[in-house]
Amino acid sequence: MALLTDAAKAYIGIESTLEWACDPVERGAVRRYAQAIMDEDPIYQADNDTNQRYGGAVAPPLFPSHLFRRAFGTTDPIQDYAADPHFDGAQKVRGGLPEIEPLKHLAVMNGGSEIEFYRYACHQERVKLRSRYADIVEKESSKGPIILVYTETDYLTANDELLMRVRHTRIRRPL
Amino acid sequence: MIPSTQVHYFDDINIGDSIPSLTKGPLTSAHLMRWSAAFENWHKIHYDAPFAVEHDKLPALLVNGSLKQQFVVQLLKDWTGPEGWVWKASFQFRAMNLVNETLTAWATITGKTALQDYGLVTLELGIINTAGKESTPGRATIALPFRGGKAVPYPFVAPKL
Numbered sequence: 179m180a181l182l183t184d185a186a187k188a189y190i191g192i193e194s195t196l197e198w199a200c201d202p203v204e205r206g207a208v209r210r211y212a213q214a215i216m217d218e219d220p221i222y223q224a225d226n227d228t229n230q231r232y233g234g235a236v237a238p239p240l241f242p243s244h245l246f247r248r249a250f251g252t253t254d255p256i257q258d259y260a261a262d263p264h265f266d267g268a269q270k271v272r273g274g275l276p277e278i279e280p281l282k283h284l285a286v287m288n289g290g291s292e293i294e295f296y297r298y299a300c301h302q303e304r305v306k307l308r309s310r311y312a313d314i315v316e317k318e319s320s321k322g323p324i325i326l327v328y329t330e331t332d333y334l335t336a337n338d339e340l341l342m343r344v345r346h347t348r349i350r351r352p353l
Numbered sequence: 354m355i356p357s358t359q360v361h362y363f364d365d366i367n368i369g370d371s372i373p374s375l376t377k378g379p380l381t382s383a384h385l386m387r388w389s390a391a392f393e394n395w396h397k398i399h400y401d402a403p404f405a406v407e408h409d410k411l412p413a414l415l416v417n418g419s420l421k422q423q424f425v426v427q428l429l430k431d432w433t434g435p436e437g438w439v440w441k442a443s444f445q446f447r448a449m450n451l452v453n454e455t456l457t458a459w460a461t462i463t464g465k466t467a468l469q470d471y472g473l474v475t476l477e478l479g480i481i482n483t484a485g486k487e488s489t490p491g492r493a494t495i496a497l498p499f500r501g502g503k504a505v506p507y508p509f510v511a512p513k514l
Contacts, residue, residue, distance in 0.1 A: 239430060291444060
C-alpha cells in the first residue's frame with residue numbers, strides 16, 4: 179500500500195500567513211547559538227570594524243531559520259506529551275504551516291536544504307517568515323518507502339527585505 | 354577559531370582547487386545537547402540515548418543535520434572573506450553521523466563565471482568523518498570581487514543569469 183495518500187497530497191500549495199519570530203535577534207541568543215555551532219566570528223559579537231559593512235553586529239547566516247520558537251502563552255508540547263512514551267520531541271511543523279495530519283504517525287528526519295542568502299539579520303532586528311508546502315512525494319529507499327516533504331520559506335525583515343530563502347526537505351518514514 | 358580576514362579574488366581562483374577544510378569534533382553528547390538548547394529543538398534522537406536506540410532503533414545519538422549544515426556554511430563564509438558573499442548553499446543528509454564522530458567540511462571549486470562587477474564561483478562540498486565516509490554532499494555558489502574591483506554588493510542581489 180502506498181504511504182502517500184491523496185489526503186496528504188492535498189497539502190501541496192498550502193501557504194502560511196506571515197509569522198513573526200516571538201523575539202527580536204537578541205545578543206545573548208546569538209552568543210549561545212554561535213558558541214553551539216563553534217563559530218565565534220567577531221561579526222556576531224558587537225559593533226566593530228569587522229561588521230561595519232553589514233551595519234553592525236549580526237547573527238550567523240542560518241540564525242533567522244532557527245528564530246521561530248515557542249512564544250509565551252502557546253501550547254507546550256513537552257508537557258502535553260509528557261506521559262506519551264512515543265513522543266519524540268521533534269518539531270514537525272515550521273513556518274506556520276499546518277501539520278500534515280495523514281503523515282502524523284511517521285517519524286521525521288532532516289533530508290537537507292537549499293538556501294539562498296541575501297543579508298545577515300542584525301542584532302535587535304525583528305524577523306518574519308512566509309512558508310508553503312512546495313511538494314510532497316513518495317520515494318523508495320534502501321529501507322523501504324519514504325515520503326519527502328518540501329517546504330519553501332522566505333525570511334524577511336520588518337521592512338520586507340529578504341534575508342534568506344530556504345527550500346527544506348523533511349523525510350517521513352515508518353518507525 | 355577566528356575567521357580569516359583575507360580577501361579572495363575571483364581572478365585568483367582555479368577550477369579544481371580545494372579550499373581549506375574545517376574540522377569539528379569529536380562531537381559529544383554535550384555538543385549535541387548544547388545545540389538543541391541553543392535553537393530550542395527537543396528532538397530526542399539527538400540527546401536521549403535510550404529513546405534513540407530503543408524506541409527509534411538508531412545505532413546511537415545522531416548528530417543534528419541542522420548542526421552539520423552550520424559547519425558547511427562556516428567553511429564557505431570564512432573562506433569567502435569580508436568582501437565576498439555566500440549566495441547559495443545546498444546539502445543533502447544522505448548518511449547519519451553518530452555522537453563522538455569528528456567531522457570535516459570540505460569544498461572544491463567546480464566552476465567560475467565572470468559577471469560585470471564580480472564573479473560567481475561554484476563549489477562541490479560535503480562532510481566526511483574520520484573513516485572518510487561522506488554524509489552531507491552539496492553545492493554552493495559564492496560571489497567574489499575582482500582584483501582591483503569593489504567588494505561584492507551588500508545586501509546581495511541575485512544576478513540575472
